[in-house]
Amino acid sequence: MILVHREEPIAVVQLNRPEALNALSPELMKELVSALEELDRDEKIRCIVLTGSDKAFAAGADLKWMVSHTAKELLAKDPLAIWDRISNVKKPIIAAVSGFCLGGGCELAMMCDMIVASETAKFGQPEINVGIIPGAGGTQRLTHLIGKSKAMEWILTGNIYSAKEAFEAGLVGKVTPAAEYLNEAKKLALKISEKGSIAVAHAKQAILKSFELPLAQGLKEERRLCFELFDTQDQKEGMRAFLEKRKPEFKGR
């Protein structure tokens, strides 16, 4: 259900359950989380692209699996808890989205660090249409990204939005022609891979803190992470290279 294409220094992780438009079953999520964690540990990989097919990034959590569950069972098992581990991946993850990106699919894309979308992509949180609400971060992350009023509209109507609308709302970072979304995401991943990997991981951590911490604490955390980098070889190399008017050679140390 998960394919991993290594193209060092990047890796493309592909959701591959075409018969169900990549619906995110617990088995698929387990495979996805272990693939991402393995790549996070792999020193040869600097940046990860997460994609689906041209037709669907993912059409949501698996409704066939969910339909017969009770609240008691879900509260006891918490099948969505495993999703949180994606937020602990230190390397940047870029979602390359084409086609349906709905419900849990949209929530998964929002757990990534950037979203590059084909102009054909369709975003939404349609859980309300099946009698529930988002349960994998939609009410929280979407609200941070597009603001309260728009998030209310998206989640309370269950409407589907185009890539252009998602871009204008602030959910998507870049919209590309249909044939280009994956290449564009890979280009972005390669560009990030040229930077010092410790600085990249610190930047990701600091930005994600802005979702969790009040400003004063976030600023303190940012300074701590920034100052910590002064003990890395990459900081010395980056600043010396600037002063010597040459390109830096970062080693991730």
Ligand code: CAA
């Ligand atoms: N779960 C399980 N199977 C799904 C699925 C899902 N979320 N979405 C699509 N599929 C399956 C369909 O059942 C169908 O399978 P069969 O051929 O065996 O019937 C196959 O994928 C193709 O789907 P459609 O025939 O429906 O394709 P379509 O092109 O006519 O429509 C669609 C595409 C608009 C995306 C439609 O499939 C759809 O509305 N899907 C459900 C979207 C949704 O409600 N997502 C939210 C799920 S709840 C959630 O995600 C909770 C959470 O927050 C974690």
